[in-house]
Amino acid sequence: MPEGRTGQGYGGESLLFLTDEQLRQGIEAMFFAYRGFTADPDRILAELAYGRAHHRAIHFINRSPGTTVNNLLSILGVTKQSLNRVLRTLIGDGLVISKVGELDKRERHLFLTEQGQALEATLSDAQRARMRAAYKDAGPEAVQGFKTVLEAMMDADMRRAYAKLRD
Amino acid sequence: MPEGRTGQGYGGESLLFLTDEQLRQGIEAMFFAYRGFTADPDRILAELAYGRAHHRAIHFINRSPGTTVNNLLSILGVTKQSLNRVLRTLIGDGLVISKVGELDKRERHLFLTEQGQALEATLSDAQRARMRAAYKDAGPEAVQGFKTVLEAMMDADMRRAYAKLRD
DNA sequence: CTTGGAATGTCAACAAGGCTGACATAAACT
DNA sequence: AGTTTATGTCAGCCTTGTTGACATTCCAAG
Numbered sequence: 001m002p003e004g005r006t007g008q009g010y011g012g013e014s015l016l017f018l019t020d021e022q023l024r025q026g027i028e029a030m031f032f033a034y035r036g037f038t039a040d041p042d043r044i045l046a047e048l049a050y051g052r053a054h055h056r057a058i059h060f061i062n063r064s065p066g067t068t069v070n071n072l073l074s075i076l077g078v079t080k081q082s083l084n085r086v087l088r089t090l091i092g093d094g095l096v097i098s099k100v101g102e103l104d105k106r107e108r109h110l111f112l113t114e115q116g117q118a119l120e121a122t123l124s125d126a127q128r129a130r131m132r133a134a135y136k137d138a139g140p141e142a143v144q145g146f147k148t149v150l151e152a153m154m155d156a157d158m159r160r161a162y163a164k165l166r167d
Numbered sequence: 168m169p170e171g172r173t174g175q176g177y178g179g180e181s182l183l184f185l186t187d188e189q190l191r192q193g194i195e196a197m198f199f200a201y202r203g204f205t206a207d208p209d210r211i212l213a214e215l216a217y218g219r220a221h222h223r224a225i226h227f228i229n230r231s232p233g234t235t236v237n238n239l240l241s242i243l244g245v246t247k248q249s250l251n252r253v254l255r256t257l258i259g260d261g262l263v264i265s266k267v268g269e270l271d272k273r274e275r276h277l278f279l280t281e282q283g284q285a286l287e288a289t290l291s292d293a294q295r296a297r298m299r300a301a302y303k304d305a306g307p308e309a310v311q312g313f314k315t316v317l318e319a320m321m322d323a324d325m326r327r328a329y330a331k332l333r334d
Numbered sequence: 335c336t337t338g339g340a341a342t343g344t345c346a347a348c349a350a351g352g353c354t355g356a357c358a359t360a361a362a363c364t
Numbered sequence: 365a366g367t368t369t370a371t372g373t374c375a376g377c378c379t380t381g382t383t384g385a386c387a388t389t390c391c392a393a394g
Contacts (some may be wrong), residue, residue, distance in 0.1 A: 018302055023295040024230075026302070026314065027204075028332060031223075032325040033317035034201050035244060037194075051350060056198075063191075070371065077202060082352055084373060106360050106371045128190045134319035135185055135193070138312065145305065145312020147193065150200035152301035158199040165195060218379055236343065249381055251344060273342040273389045341390075349382070355375090362369075 040126035048119075053078075053086045055123055061096060061110045062120045063165060068107045069098075075161050095119060207293035215286075220245075220253045222290055225279065228263060229287045230332060233276045235268070242328050262286060 041055050060075055061067060069087070073080050087110070090096040095116035101107035112120060135143050151159060208222050227242055228234060236254070240247050254277070257263040262283035268274035279287060302310050318326060 018299050020291075020295060023298045023302075024291075025333060026298050026310075027226075027294055028329060029314055029317040030201070030204055032329045033320040034197070035325060036321040037197055039322060053351060059194075068371085078351085079353060080372065081354080081374085085351075088373085104361070104371090108372070124187075124191075127194055128187060130320065131190045131193050132185050134316055135190075137319035138315040141308065142312030142315040143193075145309030146316035147196055148305040148309040149301050149313035150196040152304035153200040153297060154203045155206060158202060162195060162199045166192060220380060237341085245380085246382065247343065248345085248383080252380075255344085268342095271342085271390070275343070335394100337392100337394085339391090339393100342388080344385105344387080346385085347383090350380090351378105352380100353376100353378075355377105356373105357375105358371100358373080360369100360371080362367100364365105364367080 036130065037127070040130055041123045044123060044126060050089075053082075054090060057083065057086050057090060058095065058112065058116060058120050058123065062112055062117065062124075065111050066109045068101070068109055070107070072110065075165075077158075090116070203297065204294070207297055208290045211290060211293060217256075220249075221257060224250065224253050224257060225262065225283060225287050225290065228277045229279055229284065229291075232278050235274045235276055236265075237274070239277065242332075244325075257283070 038052060042052065045051060045055055056076055057072065060072055064071070069080060069083065073083055076083060087096060087098070091098055094113055097111050097113055098108040099111065101109055138146070151162070154162060205219060209219065212218060212222055223243055224239065227239055231238070236247060236250065240250055243250060254263060254265070258265055261280055264278050264280055265275040266278070268276055305313070318329070321329060
């Protein structure tokens with residue numbers, strides 16, 4: 001088989017001969033873009049002595065108020081011990097409240113306080129601003145392609161979690 | 168101004184009214200996709216007691232053999248001290264060699280050994296396989312859009328580093 | 335030519351946030 | 365009631381980021 005030319009299929013005029021070089025460019029684009037993706041919230045978080053882990057927790061609690069710790073775990077893909085440390089500080093700082101479940105008292109349901117919502121909005125605004133600028137730059141068809149490829153890149157269980165959030 | 172509807176411009180039939188909801192979906196897609204993106208190499212690295220940091224170093228040394236530590240730093244966006252720890256173990260394990268610069272003896276030029284190249288290939292193959300599958304799934308126009316949006320998402324200096332690697 | 339500052343890389347110590355293990359409590363199932 | 369299962373918490377370790385201190389080399393000004 002010819003070197004540096006793997007994969008098959010042909011997509012009309014736009015080639016779908018995927019050379020290793022093309023794939024590597026995609027890999028590097030992903031690497032650099034992710035840095036940009038997190039840069040703005042990271043700056044804000046650093047001033048507050050929080051990290052990316054706090055951001056993720058806040059994001060998904062905002063997204064699904066009342067979600068349980070266990071639920072959050074499966075979305076974030078970390079261990080409960082790891083998440084717990086983050087939640088403890090957020091609760092201690094009054095950004096999140098944890099309510100014992102009424103139906104099942106083992107569960108803790110998580111909510112953002114007003115203060116938590118304020119931080120979420122600040123972080124979200126910064127991240128959305130960059131996203132919006134990128135989308136505008138690239139145009140609508142590019143955005144569609146962007147999402148399609150990202151979704152194809154996920155593992156099955158992540159794709160499920162992602163789809164579930166869209167509902 | 169109307170709630171949840173920011174940004175402007177209209178892209179023909181494909182809307183470019185970017186609701187906060189649409190942007191949030193993009194953000195979440197990025198989050199989940201990045202996990203998939205790193206999952207395969209991570210599994211391989213874990214068995215070898217290496218981490219993502221080692222992977223990144225190996226990747227870019229392979230990409231630009233003879234690059235200097237300083238050069239690598241600016242690409243990776245970490246401190247030299249952080250990179251140094253990783254390089255030390257890679258050199259100690261015989262995956263990388265560091266040659267004192269002939270012209271400027273302060274510099275160290277980095278190369279992969281055969282063993283280093285072998286690991287790079289293993290990691291690369293795994294990551295490319297997923298990338299290739301995603302590309303095939305999504306189709307050529309989607310791939311173009313994917314790259315366009317990612318590039319628009321980078322900071323200016325990352326975009327420069329990225330472009331430089333394409334050369 | 336020498337001397338002081340800039341560039342480059344190394345070593346040490348610390349912090350954030352992953353991880354596993356041990357454990358408490360509540361629910362569920364014989 | 366007693367065992368098993370689910371959920372959450374506490375303690376301690378490891379990777380990988382950080383800053384600070386320092387050695388070496390280069391270069392330019394005196």
